[in-house]
Amino acid sequence: xxxxxxVTVVGGGLAGMTAALAAARDGAEVRVxxxxxxxLKSASGLVDVLGYRPRSAAADERGAGSDESANDAxxxxxxxxxxxxxxxxxxxxxxxxxxxxxxxxxxxxxxxALALFDEVVGDRYRGSHTDRNALxxxxxxxxxxxxxxxxxxxxxxxxxxxxxxLVGFETVTDFDAPLAAAHLESAGVPFAARGATIAFxxxxxxxxxxxxxxxxLDANERVAVEGDGYTTELPVRTALAEAVKPHLRxxxxxxxxxxxxxxxPAEVCADLESELGAAVFEVPMGPPSLPGMRLEGAFLAAxxxxxxxxxxxxxxxxxxxxxxxxxxxxxxxxDGDGDAPGIAAVRVERNGAAIPFHADQFVLATGxxxxxxxxxxxxxxxxxxxxxxxxxxxxxYDWFADDAFGDHPFARFGVETDDDLRPLDRExxxxxxxxxxxxxxxxGYDFAAEKSGAGVSLATGVAAGRSAAREVTR
Amino acid sequence: MxxxxxxxxxxxxxxxxxxxxxxxxxxxxxxxxEPVQVFPESEEMDLRPGSDDCYKCSTCxxxxxxxxxxxxxxxxxxxxxxxxxxxxxxxxxxxxxxxSCSNCMRCDSSCPSDVPLSQMHxxxxxxxxxxxxxxxxxxxxxxRILANYRTMAxxxxxxxxxxxxxxxxxxxxxxxxxVLGITSEREFPEFAxxxxxxxxxxxxxxxxxSDEKRVAYFHGCYSNYNTPEVGKSMVRLFEYFGYExxxxxxxxxxxxxxxxxxxxxxxxxxxxxxxxxxxxxxxGADVIAxxxxxxxxxxxxxPELFSFEGTASVAARTYEALEYLRLHEDLEAxxxxxxxxxxxFAYHAPCHARNQGLAGQAxxxxxxxxxxxxxxxxxxxxxxxxxxxxxxxxxxxSMKIGEEMFDHMETTDAxxxxxxxxxxxxxxxxxxxxxxxxxxxxxxxxxxxEGRH
Numbered sequence: 031x032x033x034x035x036x037v038t039v040v041g042g043g044l045a046g047m048t049a050a051l052a053a054a055r056d057g058a059e060v061r062v063x064x065x066x067x068x069x070l071k072s073a074s075g076l077v078d079v080l081g082y083r084p085r086s087a088a089a090d091e092r093g094a095g096s097d098e099s100a101n102d103a104x105x106x107x108x109x110x111x112x113x114x115x116x117x118x119x120x121x122x123x124x125x126x127x128x129x130x131x132x133x134x135x136x137x138x139x140x141x142x143a144l145a146l147f148d149e150v151v152g153d154r155y156r157g158s159h160t161d162r163n164a165l166x167x168x169x170x171x172x173x174x175x176x177x178x179x180x181x182x183x184x185x186x187x188x189x190x191x192x193x194x195x196l197v198g199f200e201t202v203t204d205f206d207a208p209l210a211a212a213h214l215e216s217a218g219v220p221f222a223a224r225g226a227t228i229a230f231x232x233x234x235x236x237x238x239x240x241x242x243x244x245x246x247l248d249a250n251e252r253v254a255v256e257g258d259g260y261t262t263e264l265p266v267r268t269a270l271a272e273a274v275k276p277h278l279r280x281x282x283x284x285x286x287x288x289x290x291x292x293x294x295p296a297e298v299c300a301d302l303e304s305e306l307g308a309a310v311f312e313v314p315m316g317p318p319s320l321p322g323m324r325l326e327g328a329f330l331a332a333x334x335x336x337x338x339x340x341x342x343x344x345x346x347x348x349x350x351x352x353x354x355x356x357x358x359x360x361x362x363x364x365d366g367d368g369d370a371p372g373i374a375a376v377r378v379e380r381n382g383a384a385i386p387f388h389a390d391q392f393v394l395a396t397g398x399x400x401x402x403x404x405x406x407x408x409x410x411x412x413x414x415x416x417x418x419x420x421x422x423x424x425x426x427y428d429w430f431a432d433d434a435f436g437d438h439p440f441a442r443f444g445v446e447t448d449d450d451l452r453p454l455d456r457e458x459x460x461x462x463x464x465x466x467x468x469x470x471x472x473x474g475y476d477f478a479a480e481k482s483g484a485g486v487s488l489a490t491g492v493a494a495g496r497s498a499a500r501e502v503t504r
Numbered sequence: 505m506x507x508x509x510x511x512x513x514x515x516x517x518x519x520x521x522x523x524x525x526x527x528x529x530x531x532x533x534x535x536x537x538e539p540v541q542v543f544p545e546s547e548e549m550d551l552r553p554g555s556d557d558c559y560k561c562s563t564c565x566x567x568x569x570x571x572x573x574x575x576x577x578x579x580x581x582x583x584x585x586x587x588x589x590x591x592x593x594x595x596x597x598x599x600x601x602x603x604s605c606s607n608c609m610r611c612d613s614s615c616p617s618d619v620p621l622s623q624m625h626x627x628x629x630x631x632x633x634x635x636x637x638x639x640x641x642x643x644x645x646x647x648r649i650l651a652n653y654r655t656m657a658x659x660x661x662x663x664x665x666x667x668x669x670x671x672x673x674x675x676x677x678x679x680x681x682x683v684l685g686i687t688s689e690r691e692f693p694e695f696a697x698x699x700x701x702x703x704x705x706x707x708x709x710x711x712x713x714s715d716e717k718r719v720a721y722f723h724g725c726y727s728n729y730n731t732p733e734v735g736k737s738m739v740r741l742f743e744y745f746g747y748e749x750x751x752x753x754x755x756x757x758x759x760x761x762x763x764x765x766x767x768x769x770x771x772x773x774x775x776x777x778x779x780x781x782x783x784x785x786x787x788g789a790d791v792i793a794x795x796x797x798x799x800x801x802x803x804x805x806x807p808e809l810f811s812f813e814g815t816a817s818v819a820a821r822t823y824e825a826l827e828y829l830r831l832h833e834d835l836e837a838x839x840x841x842x843x844x845x846x847x848x849f850a851y852h853a854p855c856h857a858r859n860q861g862l863a864g865q866a867x868x869x870x871x872x873x874x875x876x877x878x879x880x881x882x883x884x885x886x887x888x889x890x891x892x893x894x895x896x897x898x899x900x901x902s903m904k905i906g907e908e909m910f911d912h913m914e915t916t917d918a919x920x921x922x923x924x925x926x927x928x929x930x931x932x933x934x935x936x937x938x939x940x941x942x943x944x945x946x947x948x949x950x951x952x953x954e955g956r957h
Binding site: 066 | 819830
């Protein structure tokens with residue numbers, strides 16, 4: 031009866047797909063349930079492990095779970111991190127607070143996950159030759175410490191001292207090249223940066239989608255270009271190089287917003303490089319993000335090849351336990367002496383009907399507050415599918431810091447787990463014997479402040495996936 | 505006691521422990537976004553609050569198959585949330601580009617913020633056709649004819665051979681294109697010599713009687729008039745598993761009408777369908793459909809657009825045929841025992857199957873059946889989108905969207921295509937010359953065996 035797999039992963043982002051891939055490669059029959067298309071489409075495509083030391087370290091050591099916000103004096107001091115970006119993220123992992131997911135999986139867990147990542151993306155990514163963080167310029171002109179970056183961003187590294195021209199397009203409004211260049215210079219990069227804004231050659235609509243430009247570059251479509259009193263047709267890569275040339279004043283490299291092809295950005299870059307006589311790189315952009323889409327494509331392909339099944343389109347809303355009762359209504363054990371109940375199935379909701387998906391093991395990878403894996407109202411914070419315990423203060427004024435860029439407790443909201451990534455209830459006992467959590471649904475870390483989002487998703491995804499597979503294949 | 509052991513939902517209907525026994529109207533009404541509650545003074549549909557959920561990430565635009573190939577089309581973000589904001593001012597007309605939306609509903613599944621995009625498009629299109637379109641224009645007449653395919657089909661199928669002969673005539677096709685704006689590039693779908701309902705009557709209705717296992721078959725127009733073999737396979741398969749099949753009176757699901765902004769026509773059809781199907785549900789049946797656009801319509805578009813009594817329970821109890829068997833029978837175990845001589849298929853998941861979470865289903869099921877295999881030909885939309893690809897001015901766009909699928913089909917080992925959607929099948933056949941089959945036919949062959957009627 032019904033649909034049955036060994037491992038069911040709830041969530042189709044980086045953590046979910048990584049968990050699914052790891053479990054499938056270890057021999058499990060795996061299904062990914064995802065409400066919407068993967069949120070990787072919105073991801074920058076940069077894979078950070080740890081860019082900055084968490085400011086919460088001190089607060090956490092005072093007492094995990096109390097979630098007292100730091101006092102004003104502390105915060106003033108901490109909001110200007112003295113140590114700046116981390117050179118070696120692996121070095122810093124053992125000193126992280128106990129509650130940090132990296133402490134659960136350990137340095138080796140992070141390395142294993144990166145090895146899997148490197149193998150999935152192949153030569154599309156750089157950074158695996160060293161433990162040191164690379165510094166990648168972003169579309170707002172800041173510099174982000176990251177562990178792996180798309181090959182197309184390689185020529186743009188901020189540690190490189192070659193002078194750079196950033197080229198923006200009038201109609202790609204998310205990237206203001208002169209502003210980004212000015213920001214980069216004021217951030218103290220060791221090279222001269224200048225920005226220019228041009229019209230993308232050809233007759234595209236004013237609000238053309240970035241994928242439209244990417245498709246044109248992929249196919250090297252011919253576009254009409256105005257010459258001296260005449261109109262001519264050129265392949266778009268040539269036309270683009272011609273439009274950039276008058277702005278180039280001897281810069282050794284040229285940066286474009288990340289729109290250089292959906293399918294073969296390496297070839298687009300190479301063509302532009304030979305036309306321009308300068309190195310060419312992409313600057314990662316906000317959503318919808320082509321580097322994110324390319325990464326999604328690479329992971330989807332790897333998952334499919336490993337036999338992972340995908341069911342997308344409807345949300346998982348609750349679960350059934352072994353005796354067939356629905357989520358939350360049973361009171362099976364209650365005494366919490368390690369005799370945790372097991373989940374028999376999760377239920378997908380579709381216009382009033384609930385469709386059960388059975389499995390032996392489950393992985394929760396639904397994301398954090400932004401991804402809706404953690405939900406909140408004015409009263410409380412919850413994990414909506416399994417109702418796993420999310421530590422938070424009763425007083426919602428303790429959930430945030432007054433300073434907009436302060437050390438916000440809400441940024442670390444999420445489930446707490448045991449060593450095997452199984453969520454814990456209020457008393458510290460395992461919630462369900464066969465449920466593990468991965469990615470941003472985990473608490474205890476602030477991926478935005480410490481730049482660790484992708485790394486945590488990969489590391490906990492691999493660990494949860496392998497652990498789940500071990501249970502079903504033994 | 506952990507939080508997990510406390511009741512999560514006070515509104516949970518009784519009987520929720522049986523996952524398939526959620527009949528209460530409230531289960532849908534509670535969760536659905538209800539615009540009139542926010543602006544009680546308004547009697548009309550107002551989706552502006554839904555549009556406020558849009559934070560302009562533009563992901564829908566990059567997933568829209570029409571925007572991908574048609575530079576003139578502004579994309580779902582404009583058609584939906586932006587247009588609904590603009591038209592709060594009375595002097596704003598609906599932009600006519602909304603007629604270029606093909607109603608594939610892909611924007612819905614790409615939106616990370618649950619903006620009701622396709623609902624906005626459907627209502628905007630309805631308003632456009634109602635208030636701005638000249639009812640004597642060629643476009644209106646043509647769209648009305650296309651949208652009301654069932655009416656034509658009913659007439660045509662009375663004399664199928666004559667109709668097939670006439671519609672295949674090149675003079676008629678030229679007339680259709682020049683006068684009506686229906687492309688002459690396509691081959692008009694042939695009518696079967698005997699409709700599904702005629703076959704059903706001749707057969708004497710159901711062969712299996714059961715009070716416990718009963719399904720009401722929504723065959724839709726296409727499997728009634730054009731491909732009754734799909735309906736016959738459906739009946740044989742369900743009877744094999746011991747189901748009593750009932751075939752209630754029914755009209756068009758409304759899908760082509762939504763896509764053409766003919767909301768009044770759609771409402772009339774929906775009223776009959778909801779009444780008849782709700783009555784079948786009262787008699788203990790679940791509703792099943794063999795066309796994924798039909799099931800999409802009953803499941804999602806009816807509750808979004810209409811409020812007949814019973815709409816919510818029809819939505820909650822409608823399933824795609826194979827989905828239903830997977831949920832209630834051990835279909836995979838049955839298939840593991842079976843064998844066919846069907847070979848390789850190039851499978852295309854229709855957009856409306858994707859939206860229901862059924863995209864991988866046929867491939868998964870054939871995986872476990874020896875003698876048959878299906879390769880998914882990828883993410884792209886087939887491009888025909890029901891009546892869309894039949895319009896003379898949309899034909900090129902439709903074929904450009906389909907190109908990726910055609911290419912992919914040709915690179916597979918398969919020489920036969922497979923899909924659940926009749927118009928996707930038309931497009932697949934048109935673009936590649938492949939014969940196209942419905943997964944139900946292969947399942948029927950595997951489990952019931954050919955020749956048994």
